[in-house]
Amino acid sequence: MKHNYTITGMSCNGCRTKVEKNLNALEGVEAVVTLDPPIATITMQKPIQTTHFQEALSAAGNYSIKVFNPNDVLLPTEKVVVTPPKNAAGKYYCPMFCEGDKVYDKAGDCPVCGMDLVKAPDLIATKTLFTCPMHPEIIEEAPGSCSICGMDLVPMEPSESEEDQSYLALVSKMKIAVLFTVPIFIIAMSDMIPNNPLLKIMDTSSWNWMQFALSLPVVFYATWMFFVRAWKSIISWNLNMFTLIGIGAGVAFLFSLFGLFFPELFPYEFKTHTGAVHLYFEATTVILTLVLLGQLLEARAHSRTSGAIKELLKLAPTEATLVSDGVDKVISVHDIKQDDLLRVKPGEKIPVDGKITDGETTIDESMISGEPIPVDKKIDDSVIAGTINGNKSFVMIAEKVGSDTLLSQIVQMVNSASRSRAPIQKLADRIAKYFVPIVVITSIITFFVWANFGPEPAMVYGFINAIAVLIIACPCALGLATPMSVMVGVGKGAQSGVLIKNAEALENMDKVNVLITDKTGTITEGKPSVEKVYSSQNNEDALLQKIASLNQYSEHPLAEAVVHFARAKETALSEVKDFEAITGKGVVGTVDNTKVALGNKSLMEQVGAVIDAEIDSKVVTEQKLGKTVSYISVDNTVLGYVTITDAIKPTSVAAIADLMSQGVEVIMLTGDNENTARAVAQELNLTSFIAGCLPEDKLKEIKKLQDQGKIVAMAGDGINDAPALAQADIGIAMGTGTDVAIESAKITLVKGDLQGIVKAKKLSHAVMKNINQNLFFAFFYNVLGIPIAAGVLYPFFGLLLSPMIAALAMSFSSVSVIANALRLRNLKL
Structure with missing residues (x-):
């Protein structure tokens, strides 16, 4: 019998593997677990209670299991997306995201892939103070000289970031490795010189001992971390690039060690004409040094990929001028409180979000x-x-401080998105899982084929080629292909005002073929203004007083326009009773003991107000000019209307034309009436629009398009857009809109115009193209490199690949992937 179960608590492929392993450990159970969706398909020989499954999972970690219910299918906003926790700042994570959002308090190696853990940037801008090394009481805010002794001031905190410190540590090890490897290489290569001059100084045996002594600092200090990582990967069976490096270089070193101490144990094929065993200390040290060089270049590149966050942090000032009781006082930005008054002087950076x-x-x-x-x-x-x-x-008055400012949210979003995993990464993960064992088996086969069928010395050829296979097949480039491009792309987007919540959104944006867009605040400026108030009884001022009083309790942009218009005319507002905002229709309430309703025709029908034919005709005329018109009823009688204009953003026409030229169908869904919507659509050259949409109508339209197989993006800015933004494959919020809309969206456009969507589409396409280039290079490299290392060219061209050349090529593959990803920094959006 076979049943499906829902699993909760899984965040990465490691979790999935652990859950699957523990379920399969139960007698009579065969389980297959998927991460997205998080479902376990369990085949059992006899009925087993869910509690038994739960006991097995509880032993593995904080996982739970229940019988699958079709109604439990995750909504689009609930899809499992591996993103880091908000408190990841300042902690360490694996650059390949092997364990999803898991972070560590200390630097070290990833327990899964062995890569150096990378520190997530601290998301708080701090001020560097400078002091005198001789007189610590001297503290200044800028570098200079000590006022007492004249010495140069130094930073009170280390000037290098931990990334820089890690890089400098690798530089130090690299110097040691090169210092001892170069003499070893010269000694080994001297055998190729006629009448080897070194043999006039010492015999071969003595030079072999010299190579051994010189190799010790390289193996046991400069590159020892590679063997530690390889050992961890083997005992945990998380095979990775360091497994191959550790086995390859380790076998070469141990072979040389035994050849040096016990030469009599080796067959003649492994010996030179002098009877000494041919040693590979130079291959070992050169391979390890080249791998160290690759790690050094990667560390430098990782620092550059987080440059966007560092540049954003530099935007934040560290001080502000507080105005208190008419006196200016300089304080730290961390001491600013909401509603504080702050003075901003010419040329200064604005410290927090607020209003002038x-x-x-x-x-x-x-x-x-x-x-x-x-x-x-x-x-x-x-x-x-x-x-x-x-x-x-x-x-200015401070409204949003600390982590609530837009800049802080941008930094946090960039940090989270750059560490999230794109769905395409799953392809690399699946391949890497089987890749290392296949390479090890290929290396073993290479040795036996050469040993049995190769030319003399056959065993030597087999040994060298087997090591070359292990070294060149390092899967590092495959693992770095996706996260490097995502990290750089997200940072580039942030610098251009396109904030991407996670890598899934970045990938899916390239697939979007339908854009649903709201009108007010998205296509238009979102700053409506009242053009006129019409009254059939010639009492415009009285009608204005009633609708402005009614709208003073509404946050809708149209309501704010009416209130602003009334205050400009110095109209006194009255108290309102029984106020109610009816979504998608308008507002109602009681003003001065009269029932007042302001809204569209649907609202008039709802309150039972009859619309006079003359008023209706005038309204239609206004609407055909692209204006928004709301009916005004008093005591269920329509007495007039208010005309509101909202200019179309200058960038909307060009942006929509650009998207349509790329094959994206643009559909405008608006709560406005048919005539106004048609006028706006004609100005934008839109062929598709739907008027009179309530929030649930927008939601239904998106679902309908998705059922047709469309990849839908939704652009909006209001609370009423939040459900549609959440339902869409890609929700795009205007940065000028509400917090609810921004929270529901996967992409936020800081400036809040449709031109940002063009930028997001272009960025997504460039990043996906870059990822595909990286993946192709990594796959093609291994497909081509492994057979060459195994010696397939030897029968035809007599060519073999030295393990040292294989190590150089392996390092080059990783660095080339990172270099290709860094090209995105020059993308013009």
């Missing part, structure tokens, strides 16, 4: 939005942390 309360200026927001033109700001305009003030001073 006094003064006006121009602000350079290019580091956040990617747009180079400074933006004019006046009282009540919003300002963003990290942006740069122009040449005027102003006072």
Whole structure:
């Protein structure tokens, strides 16, 4: 009998393997477990209670199991996406993400693949203070000289990051390795020189002992970590690149060691004409040194890939000027509290998110939005942390501080997304699982084929080629192919105002063929203004007073426009009772003992208000001009309407045309009426639009398209868009929209216009192309390299691949993958 069960608690392929292993350990059970979706398909010889399965899983970790229910299918927003916890900052993780979101408190090696753990950037900008090495009481905020002794001031904290320190440690080991490897290489290669001059100094046996002595610092200090990692990988059976390196270099070293101490144990094939065993100390040390060089270059590249986060952190100022009781006081940004008044002087960076309360200026927001033109700001305009003030001073009120600022959220999102796994990574994971055992078997077969069928000295040929196979087949390039491109791509997007929540979104954006877009605040500016209030009884002021009073309790952009219009006319607002906002229709309430309703025709029908034919005709005329019109009813009688205009963003037309030229179908879904929607669609050259959409209508339309096999992206900015953003394959929020919309989306456009979608599409395509290039190179490299290392060219061309050349090629493959990923930094969006 076969049953399906839902598993919870799995976050990575390691979890999946552990769960599957523990279930299969039960008698009479055969289980197959998948990670996405998290389901176990269990075949059992006799009925077994779920509690028995749970006991087996509890012994493995914090996992739970229950009978699968079709209604438990995960919603799009609940799909398992391996992303790091928010507290990952400052901790260590594997650059290949072998254990998903798992992080470590200390530096070390990944227990699965053996790679050096990389430190996640600290997401808090800190200020560096400088002091005198002779007079520690001298503390300055900038480098300079000591006021007492004149010595150069030094940072109070180490100036190098831990990434730099790790890199410098590898540089130190590299120097030791090169210092001792080069003499070994010269001694070994001297045999190729006629009348070897070194033999005039010492005999071959003595030089062999010299090679042994010189190899000890290389093997047991500079590169010993490779053997430690190889041993860990074998005892845990997490075979990886260091398994191959450790076995290959280790066998060569042990062979040489035994050949040096016990030459009589070896057959004649392994001996030179002098009777000494031919040793491979030079192959061992050169191989290990070249692998160390690869690690050194990778460490440098990892530092560069996190450059986007470092640059973002540099945007944040470390100090601010607090205005308290009319007095200015310089404080740390970490001491700023909500509602504090802050003075921003010309040329300073804005410390937190807030609004201007006094003064006006121009602000350079290019580091956040990617747009180079400074933006004019006046009282009540919003300002963003990290942006740069122009040449005027102003006072602002702090609204979002600490981790709530947009800059902090951007840094956190970039950090999380750069460490998440793209679905395409699963292909590399599946291959790597079987790759190392296949390589080891291939190496063994290579030795036996050469030993039995190769030319003399056959066993020597077999030994050398077997080692070359192990060395060249390192799967490091395969593991780095995806995460390196994702890390660089996400950082590039952030610098251009495109914030990507995870690698899955980055991958799927390239597949999008339908874009659903809202109108207000997405296609249009989202800053509606009242053009006029019409009254059939010629009492416009009275109607304005009622609808403005009603709208003072609503946060809808149209409501804010009405209230702003009334206040500009100095209209006094009344108290409202029984206020209710009816989603997708309008608002109702009681003003001065009269029932007032403001909204569309559906709302008028709901409250039972009859629309006069003359008013209806005027409304239709306004709507055909692309304007939004709301009916006004008082005591269930429609007395007039209010006309609101919302300009289309200048970038919307070009962005939509660009997307349509790429084969993306653009559909506008709006809660506005048919006539207004048609006028906007005609201006944008849209062929598809649906008017009068409620939030549930947008949701249904997306589901309908998805059922047709479409990959749907949804762009919106309001609370009413949140369900649709969550349902879409890719939810795209305008950074100018609500927090709920941004939280529901997978991509956020800081500037909040459709041109950002064009950038996101271009970035996604470039990253996926880069990943495919990396994967092709890694696969092609191994497919080509392993047979050459095994010696398939020897019968035809007499060519063999030295283990040293194999080590150089292996290191080159990893570095080339990283170098290719770094090309994304030059992408023009």
